[in-house]
Amino acid sequence: MATGRTHRPATRSRGIPEATVARLPLYLRALTALSERSVPTVSSEELAAAAGVNSAKLRKDFSYLGSYGTRGVGYDVEYLVYQISRELGLTQDWPVVIVGIGNLGAALANYGGFASRGFRVAALIDADPSMAGKPVAGLRVKHTDELEAIIEDNGVSIGVIATPAGAAQQVCDRLVAAGVTSILNFAPTVLSVPDGVDVRKVDLSIELQILAFHEQRKAGEEALAAPARPAPAVRGGTAGGKGPDGDVPAVMPA
Amino acid sequence: MATGRTHRPATRSRGIPEATVARLPLYLRALTALSERSVPTVSSEELAAAAGVNSAKLRKDFSYLGSYGTRGVGYDVEYLVYQISRELGLTQDWPVVIVGIGNLGAALANYGGFASRGFRVAALIDADPSMAGKPVAGLRVKHTDELEAIIEDNGVSIGVIATPAGAAQQVCDRLVAAGVTSILNFAPTVLSVPDGVDVRKVDLSIELQILAFHEQRKAGEEALAAPARPAPAVRGGTAGGKGPDGDVPAVMPA
DNA sequence: TCATGTGAACATGTTCACAGCA
DNA sequence: TGCTGTGAACATGTTCACATGA
Structure with missing residues (x-):
């Protein structure tokens, strides 16, 4: 969202992509769960599954933080928890x-x-x-x-x-x-x-509207196959032949 | 987030970019406010300001929906409210x-x-x-x-x-x-x-962590200039000598 | 004349595929 | 051998700048 900064184009190697930052908390949560179960190491594959992303993305994300993994083995859970916490500023209060x-x-x-x-x-x-x-x-x-x-x-x-x-x-x-x-x-x-x-x-409200958009799409595609479930009724009822919307103006300028 | 679909590469002109979809509710909200104040038309510049985006982005977004504006004039508020509502599926219940x-x-x-x-x-x-x-x-x-x-x-x-x-x-x-x-x-x-x-x-929790990341950055940059405000205390207080974190392990493998 | 609509340039993000190292 | 780390290809998103048409 609104990133106040002057958005310099990644001056040095220091710039962690915004998309990566947004996923670090996800990794951290998954890692914390592993830590509580005393799991010592994870592969990018396993951790990615736990965080709900794909492993290539996860590895690339971690590569921005440094080389914290061990080839042929995976990542040390405790160490990663610490590194990500620090990167996110969670070692502060x-x-x-x-x-x-x-x-x-x-x-x-x-x-x-x-x-x-x-x-x-x-x-x-x-x-x-x-x-x-x-x-x-x-x-x-x-x-x-x-x-x-x-x-x-x-x-x-x-x-x-x-x-x-x-x-x-x-x-x-x-x-x-x-x-x-x-x-x-x-x-x-x-x-x-x-x-x-x-x-x-x-x-x-925004989240629901985005979901509604995709729902509507699905309903449209469904029409190609069989109308499996009763689609949500169009406002004002299924029967009505004329403009059903009490809410949406039927104005049509120009 | 998780878009279930097979992600076909915009088969026809029908595909509205996800980023655009995510902004439509914002435009709709701004337009609804204008509508309630009985404002008949808006320019991309005005509407963009109200929605907190820049005007080029807004125009491009609208271009995916169709040519709903009038050159030299702007957009008809009621008409746009209707079109966006319909696109988002809000004419349904x-x-x-x-x-x-x-x-x-x-x-x-x-x-x-x-x-x-x-x-x-x-x-x-x-x-x-x-x-x-x-x-x-x-x-x-x-x-x-x-x-x-x-x-x-x-x-x-x-x-x-x-x-x-x-x-x-x-x-x-x-x-x-x-x-x-x-x-x-x-x-x-x-x-x-x-x-x-x-x-x-x-x-x-994720949102806060993302904010903390950027806060930490700011604190770092601040060090270049004058230490204006007292920076948030490092966990465990300023005085404490030993490992303060019951939460973040100080483990350092390899 | 003026603001829309859009091609083209640029920036960011994702995925692929494999080199490189424990 | 097996998994990380990463360059390169691809995809998506943003911004620029101007032709277009009311």
Whole structure:
């Protein structure tokens, strides 16, 4: 998504491709599971299967980190866990604030995987004064007034936005002004941020729409073969002969 | 993510690039906002700004759908809303089930944007018998036993998994066996599915790790200039002399 | 005149296939 | 012998820059 940097064309050998970075957490998870089962080594084939990618891709990904494998043998699990953790910056402690403690914010706060790997919820922040002081996931919710102080005092550089769409940009601006340089946005809005600030977004609605696109394709291809399952009814019912959509305008300009 | 299809190399002009598909929901959202403000037309420049992309990309994206603009003028808002909705399959009604009604599942069920655009929550399903019958987001939670019947009866083709990681693959298998062909996975696991089934995943932990990677980079670059803000403390604190990590092994083989 | 639509150049990402090393 | 590491081929995605047509 929005990568703030000036995007220099891989100045030295230091540049790990973005696509690779996005897969490192996947490898790390698979490796951690192996580590817990005390498996000493894995082949690229096995690890790739566990991470849900193909082995050529995995080997190429690892080649950007260095030559951490042993030919004819595979990779040392513990060593790889360490190298990937370090590369991802998980040997540091990252305090995180969550802003917007509604249903979703509370769910995120309660999410276990949060604390496990280098991330620590420094504070939960909400604009509703009646939320302030209430315990959520073992923390007391703070009021938005305290946002700047919390970020400063805890050296927070990562913020999670789980507010309604309308409040997101404003919250984002305050986070950035207070020193946050990475934002994970759950609100269904495009955030604008200055250069040097990274934003990643998680959007249920977008994901569903992408799935719907592919579903529709499948339904089309199905028509070539047998109509196996009852296809989802076209809006407004199967029978209707005329324009069925109450939602989608039938406007046709030009 | 996992695109089940055989990936034919754009047989006819029909193939819309995946990257474009992923942006269509963004355009649609921006257009819907314009539509609500009764704006009749937009230029690629304006719409691109609203969607957070550049205008060349937007125009190329739209060119895959057809020539829906007017040279020297721009795009008709209502018309584009309709075309994109249709392309995404949002003129159909998509019944969806959510499996796993914990904190996250409940938050998803309550999420408004769900129902708005063609998606309808057909059922909430949980394995915990004590959850069965409880009202969440205006629906009564069903027990897992009913999963197959619900999917069949409602013609559900899209399933959302919000269970713990351990249960996800099993739930996935049952969904697929019952006829679901698109899955949105919130559980932190790699799901394996047969060909023809699409999986998209949403993973908080992965997103945070990607942000941490870039944060770490920034901290490194910062060292070249002035150490402006106190960098996040290395795990275990600044003082501690011995190995601080209960989590990351300091193993160094070979 | 002005903004769309698009070929061509460029950049990134993936896969193949095999050389090279334990 | 067997698996890693990687150059080279291929595929996808992005940006440029301008011809085109309302």
